[in-house]
Amino acid sequence: MEMPTPDPKVLAKKPQLVERLLQVLPEDAVIHEEAETRAYECDALTAYRCPPLVAVLPANTQEVSDVLRICHEFDVPVVPRGSGTSLAGGALPTADSVILGVSRMSEVLEVDYDNRFIRVQSGRTNLSVSGAVEEQDFFYAPDPSSQLACAIAGNVAMNSGGAHCLKYGVTTNNLLGVTMVMMDGEVVEIGGAHLDSGGYDLLGLICGSEGQLGVVTEAALRILRKPEGARPVLMGYDSNEVAGQVVSDIIKAGVLPVAIEFMDRPCIRATEAFAGAGYPDCEALLIVEVEGSDAEIDEQLGLILQIARKHNPVELRESGSAEESAKIWLGRKSAFGAMGQINDYMCLDGTIPVSQLPYVLRRIGEMSKDYGLDVGNVFHAGDGNMHPLILFDANKPGDLEKCEAFGADILRLCVEVGGCLTGEHGVGIEKRDLMVDQFAPDDLDIQMAVKDVFDPAWLLNPAKVFPLAASSGRRAA
Amino acid sequence: MEMPTPDPKVLAKKPQLVERLLQVLPEDAVIHEEAETRAYECDALTAYRCPPLVAVLPANTQEVSDVLRICHEFDVPVVPRGSGTSLAGGALPTADSVILGVSRMSEVLEVDYDNRFIRVQSGRTNLSVSGAVEEQDFFYAPDPSSQLACAIAGNVAMNSGGAHCLKYGVTTNNLLGVTMVMMDGEVVEIGGAHLDSGGYDLLGLICGSEGQLGVVTEAALRILRKPEGARPVLMGYDSNEVAGQVVSDIIKAGVLPVAIEFMDRPCIRATEAFAGAGYPDCEALLIVEVEGSDAEIDEQLGLILQIARKHNPVELRESGSAEESAKIWLGRKSAFGAMGQINDYMCLDGTIPVSQLPYVLRRIGEMSKDYGLDVGNVFHAGDGNMHPLILFDANKPGDLEKCEAFGADILRLCVEVGGCLTGEHGVGIEKRDLMVDQFAPDDLDIQMAVKDVFDPAWLLNPAKVFPLAASSGRRAA
Numbered sequence A, B: 001m002e003m004p005t006p007d008p009k010v011l012a013k014k015p016q017l018v019e020r021l022l023q024v025l026p027e028d029a030v031i032h033e034e035a036e037t038r039a040y041e042c043d044a045l046t047a048y049r050c051p052p053l054v055a056v057l058p059a060n061t062q063e064v065s066d067v068l069r070i071c072h073e074f075d076v077p078v079v080p081r082g083s084g085t086s087l088a089g090g091a092l093p094t095a096d097s098v099i100l101g102v103s104r105m106s107e108v109l110e111v112d113y114d115n116r117f118i119r120v121q122s123g124r125t126n127l128s129v130s131g132a133v134e135e136q137d138f139f140y141a142p143d144p145s146s147q148l149a150c151a152i153a154g155n156v157a158m159n160s161g162g163a164h165c166l167k168y169g170v171t172t173n174n175l176l177g178v179t180m181v182m183m184d185g186e187v188v189e190i191g192g193a194h195l196d197s198g199g200y201d202l203l204g205l206i207c208g209s210e211g212q213l214g215v216v217t218e219a220a221l222r223i224l225r226k227p228e229g230a231r232p233v234l235m236g237y238d239s240n241e242v243a244g245q246v247v248s249d250i251i252k253a254g255v256l257p258v259a260i261e262f263m264d265r266p267c268i269r270a271t272e273a274f275a276g277a278g279y280p281d282c283e284a285l286l287i288v289e290v291e292g293s294d295a296e297i298d299e300q301l302g303l304i305l306q307i308a309r310k311h312n313p314v315e316l317r318e319s320g321s322a323e324e325s326a327k328i329w330l331g332r333k334s335a336f337g338a339m340g341q342i343n344d345y346m347c348l349d350g351t352i353p354v355s356q357l358p359y360v361l362r363r364i365g366e367m368s369k370d371y372g373l374d375v376g377n378v379f380h381a382g383d384g385n386m387h388p389l390i391l392f393d394a395n396k397p398g399d400l401e402k403c404e405a406f407g408a409d410i411l412r413l414c415v416e417v418g419g420c421l422t423g424e425h426g427v428g429i430e431k432r433d434l435m436v437d438q439f440a441p442d443d444l445d446i447q448m449a450v451k452d453v454f455d456p457a458w459l460l461n462p463a464k465v466f467p468l469a470a471s472s473g474r475r476a477a
Helices: A014-024 A034-040 A061-074 A126-136 A152-158 A202-206 A240-253 A265-275 A294-310 A322-333 A335-342 A354-371 A399-416 A432-438 A441-454 B008-012 B014-024 B034-040 B061-074 B126-136 B152-158 B202-206 B240-252 B265-275 B294-310 B322-333 B335-342 B354-371 B399-416 B432-438 B441-454
Strands: A054-056 A078-081 A098-101 A108-112 A117-121 A175-181 A187-191 A215-222 A229-237 A259-264 A284-292 A315-318 A344-347 A375-380 A388-392 B054-056 B078-081 B098-101 B108-112 B117-121 B175-181 B187-191 B215-222 B229-237 B259-264 B284-292 B315-318 B344-347 B375-380 B388-392
Touching: A014 A054, A014 A061, A034 A054, A034 A098, A061 A078, A061 A098, A061 A175, A061 A215, A078 A152, A108 A126, A117 A126, A126 A152, A152 A215, A175 A202, A187 A202, A187 B441, A202 B202, A202 B441, A229 A240, A229 A294, A229 A322, A240 A259, A240 A284, A240 A294, A240 A354, A259 A265, A265 A322, A265 A335, A265 A375, A284 A294, A284 A322, A294 A315, A294 B294, A322 A335, A335 A344, A335 A375, A335 A388, A344 A399, A354 A375, A354 A399, A388 A399, A399 A432, A432 A441, A441 B187, A441 B202, A441 B441, B014 B054, B014 B061, B034 B054, B034 B098, B061 B078, B061 B098, B061 B175, B061 B215, B078 B152, B108 B126, B117 B126, B126 B152, B152 B215, B175 B202, B187 B202, B229 B240, B229 B294, B229 B322, B240 B259, B240 B284, B240 B294, B240 B354, B259 B265, B265 B322, B265 B335, B265 B375, B284 B294, B284 B322, B294 B315, B322 B335, B335 B344, B335 B375, B335 B388, B344 B399, B354 B375, B354 B399, B388 B399, B399 B432, B432 B441
Parallel strands: A054 A098, A078 A098, B054 B098, B078 B098
Antiparallel strands: A108 A117, A117 A215, A175 A187, A175 A215, A229 A284, A229 A315, A259 A284, A259 A375, A344 A388, A375 A388, B108 B117, B117 B215, B175 B187, B175 B215, B229 B284, B229 B315, B259 B284, B259 B375, B344 B388, B375 B388
């Protein structure tokens, strides 16, 4: 993936820049030695690496504002970073950029059970948001697989989803307001802790804008009362297409489970070896979970099992206990890790209309044969958010390039059937060049003109989201 | 409310403009005789009236595109209009503007039960969207009180809600994609019929932008399976504050009824006289509705009734039949009409954190005494979306002005307690000058700069949303 050539004028400013940053931040919050900046050279898209000019770790909104004001003055690009779990290279530095990490900003600022919200600093990890309210039996709904590590800042930047978003919606449906610092250091409040807001929906625009419009330092998040209970069911089928049809039929029937997850044989095997979740050995596995009181669960499951049985399952098993349920979910949540232990992989993130699942799964299988690269599928099937894992060998010359070409073809297929390039990982650098397959040049121009409004000098995460050729007239370098 | 002075240069263009419009539209779709343009002189904020220069009624996206291209060429402002039910003056013309009405665009374009969406032309009324899918037991969730008349175009423009949005979300949560025509006539597709989309969330930005960024001609909407059953409960209390506390306690408990509606004594009396819904005669009435199977309903209601009883209700009555339920809702949905039969009123639309309900209701009562104007309260209490109706006498000189001042004070109170100026009616002209109470000048500047991107000449509904003084440098006139 091509990155813009670093601007030598910016590189030359490093000594003065570091000096100025040290005037507003403690010494250990300004990382500028080459050996140390290397810790920030990549995110979870590890195929691409580049140490930044400097990394800073501010502790609050004021410090973020100070940092941005200085970088704005020095005309230095800034790449905001949550926990660095981005699978799309959203937090990949350029050599002439300052990485702004929010990891020191993890405080809970306010919990309001009466109005069902929590306000946190944006560096707080996703899981620890729920942790802060679980004593009162509340939780924060969006649950990316990386929830143990990923930060709310990154969740907001990428509009992250998760297994349970089928019922509860993704980040944008659970975000009430943010404190954001503009590139010139100005601090703005967008949204609040209540319904809607006057004027345009800037909060919706900020959510999913991949750190290109401002740096979110605090967020007010909707919290929900935990359901009384939940029960997953394992459904095994002897083909991907049939399992895809079951998903489509459940959605069509209008039942709304809290999650419908899908794994194919390569993922089932790897996960079973890694986590011992008790998964059956079959071609395709669905984990369908419903929530509520026992009576509610029985009723919903009744409908779902009826649909499942029509398609001749090779396995159909309701979880019998809380331990069994936890094991089932542990398997699913560690699937990526399990695959990573046996193979290099590239994880894609396209979305498609649910009714297209059987067709798209079949096409991916055919393309896998054409490219000679295996694919594992493990994804949020209920809302059509696919995560094909393309397996490749990082040490084999040409394999990464072949894998990228294959991935691009899969994402084009998603767009073709009425879906889109990204569900929750963002465009980052990974899908930057594919944006032309989804958007006409005029559409991209409007999107870039919106960035002009917030960041006229294009200093915030400038080499992401848009094809470099399209944004070249706007970026400084 | 001040409106910009019409531009005499624009007025002089009328003959040529009409001639050009007649080249792209049938004769009966171009309304230019003064007697006929009067039909478009106001929307549901009837206190303000002004006939437009011309009104056009295109029948499809192509005709909308033709109209906008011509108006763009002639530099004539365009005010898009759904069904004209806006309570905030969103569709109020200026004398030098073309009203673009979408009432002839009411076709169903596509119904896809597998993927749970419907695609309609934007002039289709809200209720007839549900009507198109009810045979298959599906429905479209957002249900404004005006749903019999209001158009999807207006719902999208104002991000409309409704009584049942507590559970299902407002328009933005149920809108999947739009076809929109830009001011220069270009047709763009935003979003789709699937999860999320690459790049910035422009769909979220369009929703609620009050016809200022483009004219939405088609919309893909999420449809849902109808619940098995639903049951409302009437709860009467002897003070507004206590009823407000019950709402706050239900929300705090984490139960999620599908609706929590609130009416105070003036509204209960007027509605009862008008609709005979069987409401008890008390200070404050709550209608709380839950959905699901009988078992689910019993269980949820058990929790809710427990909370209700703690606060000593003067009445607590579950609906015993489908007819009784229909009567209860007919009363609520006709409350505005019932009030209108006995009084002139101005309907406000502020939102507040739910826990502030008791305080805000008390303050409104105090302000009512200070201003010497009565207030009726009937609103969506569950999500803190208030609709105080200020009663006044349109024939009494000075009463409207006093009413507006009182209304402004109530909305400022909403902002003060952490809420906002508008929940679902939009800013329009009504709350334009109050935007400075919610937003700093720099915030307004950013919002206006976003409009610059979509409509550089500020021809689309230019005199709305922003204070005239703030937008004067941008508007042509």
